[in-house]
Amino acid sequence: xxxxxxxSPAPQDLWQMDHRHSLHPWTNFGSFQREGALVITKGxxxxxxxxxxxxxxxxxxxxxCTNIGLGxxxxxxxxxxxxxxxxxxxxxVDMANDPSARLAxxxxxxxxxxxxxxxxxxxxxxxxxxxVRMVAYxxxxxxxPSKTGIVARDHSYHGxxxxxxxxGKRPGDRVPEFRYKEDxxxxxxxxxxxxxxxxxxxxxxxxxxxxxxxxxxATVGADRIGGFIAEPIQASGGVIVPPDGYLHAMWQVCQRxxxxxxxxxxVTAFGRLGHWFAxxxxxxxxxxxxxxxxxxxxxxxxxxxxxxxxxxxxIMEQDPDRWFTAGFTYSGHPVACAAALKNIEIMEREDLLxxxxxxxxxxxxxxxxxxxLPLVGQVRGRGLMLCTENVADKATRExxxxxxxxxxxxxxxAEAMGLMVRPMAHLNVxxxxxxxxxxxxxxxxxxxxxxxxxxxxxxxxxxxx
Ligand code: PMP
Numbered sequence: 001x002x003x004x005x006x007x008s009p010a011p012q013d014l015w016q017m018d019h020r021h022s023l024h025p026w027t028n029f030g031s032f033q034r035e036g037a038l039v040i041t042k043g044x045x046x047x048x049x050x051x052x053x054x055x056x057x058x059x060x061x062x063x064x065c066t067n068i069g070l071g072x073x074x075x076x077x078x079x080x081x082x083x084x085x086x087x088x089x090x091x092x093v094d095m096a097n098d099p100s101a102r103l104a105x106x107x108x109x110x111x112x113x114x115x116x117x118x119x120x121x122x123x124x125x126x127x128x129x130x131x132v133r134m135v136a137y138x139x140x141x142x143x144x145p146s147k148t149g150i151v152a153r154d155h156s157y158h159g160x161x162x163x164x165x166x167x168g169k170r171p172g173d174r175v176p177e178f179r180y181k182e183d184x185x186x187x188x189x190x191x192x193x194x195x196x197x198x199x200x201x202x203x204x205x206x207x208x209x210x211x212x213x214x215x216x217x218a219t220v221g222a223d224r225i226g227g228f229i230a231e232p233i234q235a236s237g238g239v240i241v242p243p244d245g246y247l248h249a250m251w252q253v254c255q256r257x258x259x260x261x262x263x264x265x266x267v268t269a270f271g272r273l274g275h276w277f278a279x280x281x282x283x284x285x286x287x288x289x290x291x292x293x294x295x296x297x298x299x300x301x302x303x304x305x306x307x308x309x310x311x312x313x314x315i316m317e318q319d320p321d322r323w324f325t326a327g328f329t330y331s332g333h334p335v336a337c338a339a340a341l342k343n344i345e346i347m348e349r350e351d352l353l354x355x356x357x358x359x360x361x362x363x364x365x366x367x368x369x370x371x372x373l374p375l376v377g378q379v380r381g382r383g384l385m386l387c388t389e390n391v392a393d394k395a396t397r398e399x400x401x402x403x404x405x406x407x408x409x410x411x412x413x414a415e416a417m418g419l420m421v422r423p424m425a426h427l428n429v430x431x432x433x434x435x436x437x438x439x440x441x442x443x444x445x446x447x448x449x450x451x452x453x454x455x456x457x458x459x460x461x462x463x464x465x
Pocket of ligand 1: 124294
């Protein structure tokens with residue numbers, strides 16, 4: 001018999017079980033020892049309930065992923081029906097299943113241009129990992145076996161496998177114990193207009209960034225660079241919205257040098273920015289490969305996808321004796337694909353992309369007012385992907401010392417008021433479900449303002465301001 005606590009654990013027992021046995025992604029051992037984790041037991045729409053029954057508006061949207069909102073019965077039914085009919089069948093070599101075939105066709109219809117080919121993965125990291133390997137494969141099929149290097153940007157996050165974390169480069173993630181791959185990977189300056197060199201206009205900054213890319217290619221040699229990977233808006237690296245025309249210009253550089261463009265749309269797709277995919281609709285880029293995950297199933301179940309062009313397919317299939325040796329047991333998992341199909345059906349039926357655009361504009365204008373607060377240097381973002389950036393000095397844009405931890409304190413204060421926002425470096429980040437209402441937007445903006453004011457008062461008392 002299992003111990004009673006395992007059958008119907010009390011909130012404190014759940015907390016203990018987690019505290020004693022879990023290693024959480026990106027665990028900070030100090031704060032975990034002190035505070036442990038908040039155990040969530042229920043979700044509905046934009047709202048979460050913890051084990052004690054307290055309710056929170058989840059402005060984080062899970063992790064940029066609960067796009068259609070939580071607690072949808074028809075999602076649960078679609079998942080249950082598929083699990084009963086065919087819980088698993090692999091998609092290796094020459095096997096397929098009906099949801100994976102239907103979803104591949106649906107993604108091809110939604111993706112821009114000739115992106116008509118799909119390889120399913122288990123999430124975003126594995127989609128990026130696969131895309132980086134596909135770049136090398138395609139370039140080698142083109143008779144350019146040395147053209148395998150990847151150019152990325154500092155402050156990017158592309159996942160947590162060895163390869164995806166090697167192409168990503170968020171400052172705090174580069175702990176010396178993990179020797180990430182450095183050979184054949186180069187990182188450019190992040191296109192963050194708020195942190196551009198003083199005296200430069202945004203347009204000059206954009207041109208400088210593009211020149212930096214051209215200079216790197218000239219130095220390294222185009223024959224060694226096979227791909228460029230970019231999130232249209234850098235998400236976890238700081239909700240970095242690039243200067244106008246930046247992404248398009250970087251794409252043109254890629255085209256000039258035979259460099260494949262990988263758009264990491266793990267966050268920016270499936271309505272987060274009001275479009276199925278942001279690269280072409282918002283940034284005028286036709287990628288060779290799109291990596292996506294998260295909003296693909298709205299987090300109901302894990303799934304990722306690498307969507308790539310007919311052109312790449314035709315290059316790869318020219319040599320019928322070769323194998324593209326990548327893939328996962330759960331690539332094209334029928335239950336995950338059935339969930340994605342239902343998720344997309346709901347987004348279409350409820351026109352959630354339009355709601356995301358409308359609510360995104362409202363949200364941004366409501367949050368923009370927080371720039372009047374002494375702590376908030378900038379409010380930025382696009383669609384339903386927004387953040388506030390805290391600074392010590394608004395004129396110089398100098399950040400607060402790291403030890404102050406103001407963004408974590410703001411998120412803790414907000415949490416005590418029933419709102420979840422995500423602390424990241426000196427930012428508080430928000431990416432709520434696309435179903436968000438005006439009242440909910442209002443609640444977030446009002447509550448966040450209260451939390452920032454509360455923490456600002458504390459910082460003044462502590463002599464930090
Ligand atoms: N790319 C981007 C832009 C992401 O934000 C993330 C996750 N936050 C990933 C890749 C990795 O996705 P996953 O955690 O599903 O592996």
